[in-house]
Amino acid sequence: MSFQEKVENYANLAVRVGVNIQKGQTLFVRAPLFAADFVRLVAKKAYEAGAKHVRVEWSDEELTKMKFELAPDEAFDEYPNWQAKALEEEADNNAAFLSITGGNPDLLKDADPDRVARANKAAGMALDTFRRYIQSDKVSWSIVAVPTVSWAEKVFPDAKGEEAVTKLWEAIFAATRINETDPVAAWKQHLATLDEKRNKLNEHHFHALHYKGKGTDLTIELPETHIWTSGGSTSNAGIDFVANMPTEEVFSAAKKDGVNGTVISTKPLNYGGTLITNFTLTFKNGKVVDFSAERGEETLKRLLDSDEGARYIGEVALVPHRSPISDTNLIFYNTLFDENASNHLALGSAYAFNIEGGKTMSPEELEKNGLNQSITHVDFMMGAADMDIDGVDKDGNRVPVFRNGDWAI
Amino acid sequence: MSFQEKVENYANLAVRVGVNIQKGQTLFVRAPLFAADFVRLVAKKAYEAGAKHVRVEWSDEELTKMKFELAPDEAFDEYPNWQAKALEEEADNNAAFLSITGGNPDLLKDADPDRVARANKAAGMALDTFRRYIQSDKVSWSIVAVPTVSWAEKVFPDAKGEEAVTKLWEAIFAATRINETDPVAAWKQHLATLDEKRNKLNEHHFHALHYKGKGTDLTIELPETHIWTSGGSTSNAGIDFVANMPTEEVFSAAKKDGVNGTVISTKPLNYGGTLITNFTLTFKNGKVVDFSAERGEETLKRLLDSDEGARYIGEVALVPHRSPISDTNLIFYNTLFDENASNHLALGSAYAFNIEGGKTMSPEELEKNGLNQSITHVDFMMGAADMDIDGVDKDGNRVPVFRNGDWAI
Ligand SMILES: [Zn+2]
Ligand SMILES: [Zn+2]
Ligand SMILES: [Zn+2]
Numbered sequence: 001m002s003f004q005e006k007v008e009n010y011a012n013l014a015v016r017v018g019v020n021i022q023k024g025q026t027l028f029v030r031a032p033l034f035a036a037d038f039v040r041l042v043a044k045k046a047y048e049a050g051a052k053h054v055r056v057e058w059s060d061e062e063l064t065k066m067k068f069e070l071a072p073d074e075a076f077d078e079y080p081n082w083q084a085k086a087l088e089e090e091a092d093n094n095a096a097f098l099s100i101t102g103g104n105p106d107l108l109k110d111a112d113p114d115r116v117a118r119a120n121k122a123a124g125m126a127l128d129t130f131r132r133y134i135q136s137d138k139v140s141w142s143i144v145a146v147p148t149v150s151w152a153e154k155v156f157p158d159a160k161g162e163e164a165v166t167k168l169w170e171a172i173f174a175a176t177r178i179n180e181t182d183p184v185a186a187w188k189q190h191l192a193t194l195d196e197k198r199n200k201l202n203e204h205h206f207h208a209l210h211y212k213g214k215g216t217d218l219t220i221e222l223p224e225t226h227i228w229t230s231g232g233s234t235s236n237a238g239i240d241f242v243a244n245m246p247t248e249e250v251f252s253a254a255k256k257d258g259v260n261g262t263v264i265s266t267k268p269l270n271y272g273g274t275l276i277t278n279f280t281l282t283f284k285n286g287k288v289v290d291f292s293a294e295r296g297e298e299t300l301k302r303l304l305d306s307d308e309g310a311r312y313i314g315e316v317a318l319v320p321h322r323s324p325i326s327d328t329n330l331i332f333y334n335t336l337f338d339e340n341a342s343n344h345l346a347l348g349s350a351y352a353f354n355i356e357g358g359k360t361m362s363p364e365e366l367e368k369n370g371l372n373q374s375i376t377h378v379d380f381m382m383g384a385a386d387m388d389i390d391g392v393d394k395d396g397n398r399v400p401v402f403r404n405g406d407w408a409i
Numbered sequence: 410m411s412f413q414e415k416v417e418n419y420a421n422l423a424v425r426v427g428v429n430i431q432k433g434q435t436l437f438v439r440a441p442l443f444a445a446d447f448v449r450l451v452a453k454k455a456y457e458a459g460a461k462h463v464r465v466e467w468s469d470e471e472l473t474k475m476k477f478e479l480a481p482d483e484a485f486d487e488y489p490n491w492q493a494k495a496l497e498e499e500a501d502n503n504a505a506f507l508s509i510t511g512g513n514p515d516l517l518k519d520a521d522p523d524r525v526a527r528a529n530k531a532a533g534m535a536l537d538t539f540r541r542y543i544q545s546d547k548v549s550w551s552i553v554a555v556p557t558v559s560w561a562e563k564v565f566p567d568a569k570g571e572e573a574v575t576k577l578w579e580a581i582f583a584a585t586r587i588n589e590t591d592p593v594a595a596w597k598q599h600l601a602t603l604d605e606k607r608n609k610l611n612e613h614h615f616h617a618l619h620y621k622g623k624g625t626d627l628t629i630e631l632p633e634t635h636i637w638t639s640g641g642s643t644s645n646a647g648i649d650f651v652a653n654m655p656t657e658e659v660f661s662a663a664k665k666d667g668v669n670g671t672v673i674s675t676k677p678l679n680y681g682g683t684l685i686t687n688f689t690l691t692f693k694n695g696k697v698v699d700f701s702a703e704r705g706e707e708t709l710k711r712l713l714d715s716d717e718g719a720r721y722i723g724e725v726a727l728v729p730h731r732s733p734i735s736d737t738n739l740i741f742y743n744t745l746f747d748e749n750a751s752n753h754l755a756l757g758s759a760y761a762f763n764i765e766g767g768k769t770m771s772p773e774e775l776e777k778n779g780l781n782q783s784i785t786h787v788d789f790m791m792g793a794a795d796m797d798i799d800g801v802d803k804d805g806n807r808v809p810v811f812r813n814g815d816w817a818i
């Protein structure tokens with residue numbers, strides 16, 4: 001397959017499997033300017049699949065960076081109302097949403113962390129309704145990646161410019177099964193495998209998970225009515241979609257006040273353009289009561305201070321240490337890839353669909369059923385090759401769920 | 410001055426003189442992707458001048474063209490509500506608006522003219538409120554240009570690629586007085602000269618103008634309370650701005666039912682990506698009752714059929730045949746430049762500020778006072794080197810306003 005064919009297959013996969021665009025539907029793309037060529041490919045595939053509109057909310061890394069450098073202080077507490085309404089209006093009209101990631105992981109490394117935290121908070125608050133739409137699968141949505149030079153050189157420090165970009169594209173193709181003869185079929189089969197693990201976890205219906213690894217000793221209780229889900233989702237309109245490409249995870253919600261112990265991160269976390277590395281979190285009755293980080297501790301502190309819910313765990317995701325992603329042996333410095341090569345947890349809000357009847361519950365009802373609510377949802381990686389996880393029932397009986405970083409169930 | 414310095418001066422001029430950005434104000438830029446580098450320069454100048462936010466509504470020529478080719482038919486009657494609201498919300502918050510033009514003049518030449526007309530109409534209707542804001546100087550706004558290869562090769566058919574682009578940049582610099590030692594000062598002086606002509610026309614307060622030129626014999630009555638304005642404007646907040654860069658015009662409104670005779674266009678009109686050339690319009694009591702075009706007649710017909718007001722004249726603009734723009738001896742195939750090198754008229758809505766008290770009148774009141782209302786406003790060029798214009802008072806007395814294409818007043 002030529003490089004161009006692979007890129008086209010990737011665009012096609014995003015449209016057909018990722019958001020699974022339907023005839024007459026609008027595709028709403030959120031993309032950085034550097035991804036323009038890819039966005040045009042996506043648009044072409046979408047129109048060919050019957051999309052009515054392809055609309056793009058473009059962003060520009062250089063303008064973002066410039067703003068943190070040059071704008072006056074009061075700029076960082078504001079997020080335009082119309083920009084939030086745009087997403088809500090398109091969602092209400094049953095649009096599908098595709099986000100494109102892949103920017104410079106160090107974009108905001110020199111920006112004032114206070115400004116970054118305030119901007120993230122303003123966005124989080126403005127996008128509250130839309131985030132709830134996403135987190136209850138109201139609409140179909142997906143995330144794919146397009147490499148920039150800065151990202152590629154971070155992943156491949158020995159390569160330069162276009163050479164690094166090409167290497168990163170190839171890693172993305174490998175991680176997203178684009179090199180298979182029929183990527184769409186390969187994805188269907190992969191999703192079925194994830195569904196099988198999901199079904200087993202749902203049958204066991206554990207009371208808690210106990211994680212043991214170097215630096216990690218953590219117990220996470222699960223809500224009474226929790227549901228495990230996997231990469232494949234279904235929107236309110238009944239359309240199957242895949243929110244993350246790649247996806248290797250089977251995930252559920254934590255019981256908000258049922259997390260105890262200590263966890264250590266095992267991959268760098270890229271949070272809004274700043275990297276946080278080698279950090280530990282200590283939980284008591286669900287809440288982070290202590291933390292430290294080798295790099296980005298100030299950013300981590302601000303993340304934890306976003307709101308009350310930012311100190312609690314929303315999502316619990318199981319990911320084997322071996323997968324096409326981890327077989328690349330790369331740290332991607334991009335959550336879309338790194339979280340799908342590692343067991344991970346998310347600080348912040350839980351997915352409503354991870355408990356019975358959650359999709360139609362109010363925020364208060366979700367909270368009452370043990371699901372954390374927050375303006376933020378940030379996945380961090382804590383899986384490792386030596387990690388063991390036990391499933392624990394109400395009486396304390398244990399079943400191996402993971403052994404040495406891989407599925408044991 | 411180096412090329413880069415000139416581009417920076419142009420960006421600076423757009424920010425300082427064009428929209429005249431104020432401390433704490435938001436700059437809202439509407440720009441095509443190809444202008445990204447220039448937009449970043451503009452943003453830098455704007456932040457340096459104290460702007461709080463620089464927000465960009467990006468568009469992409471390739472996606473636009475693709476949509477006309479591939480989207481289903483029903484797509485062309487829809488314009489997103491949120492996109493119109495974005496402009497209104499920013500205007501209500503006193504943002505300044507900068508539009509960047511310069512795309513391929515032939516972008517939509519192969520598109521279905523019915524689709525193009527419907528898309529223009531849907532946009533015109535959705536943007537009605539914002540257009541009223543603009544046409545009553547509620548906010549400060551400006552238009553500048555950034556060349557694409559396709560545009561540059563159209564203007565310079567003997568040059569190719571970057572060579573043509575450089576030539577077009579130099580023509581833009583010449584037309585916008587960027588080559589002067591102090592462009593901002595040169596602009597102030599130029600605007601004062603235009604103001605002088607404007608004042609004379611307001612003192613005369615003609616009942617009508619009578620245009621004579623090869624193929625043109627046209628009488629345009631002016632509203633009882635008409636006001637002549639020139640390039641420099643003032644927003645509701647009291648901020649001076651220059652809506653078009655370049656601008657060479659002194660303009661007012663036509664009396665809706667007071668236009669009679671025939672006019673021939675003297676430069677190609679680029680209407681939404683289609684060129685209309687060598688067209689004539691015949692008016693009776695204000696309305697276009699006959700028309701023909703050498704090229705783009707179907708597009709012209711659809712423009713005239715946009716709504717009832719599209720067959721009436723809104724704006725009457727006087728522009729000398731000699732100016733830095735016409736001294737370039739180029740046809741720009743872009744209204745921003747061509748209209749400022751030629752007497753022109755606009756089909757469609759009139760500017761509310763072109764009659765006394767108009768800024769605060771309702772559409773109905775404006776209409777009652779002789780001002781045409783429409784979802785469209787399209788300038789077309791009809792000036793020529795041989796053109797004479799007389800100002801006529803109520804008793805039929807004549808004063809020379811233009812002789813041989815230049816001011817005589
Ligand atoms: Zn996850
Ligand atoms: Zn997550
Ligand atoms: Zn004009």
Ligand SMILES: [Zn+2]
Nearest residue numbers: 724755787788
């Ligand atoms: Zn005009």
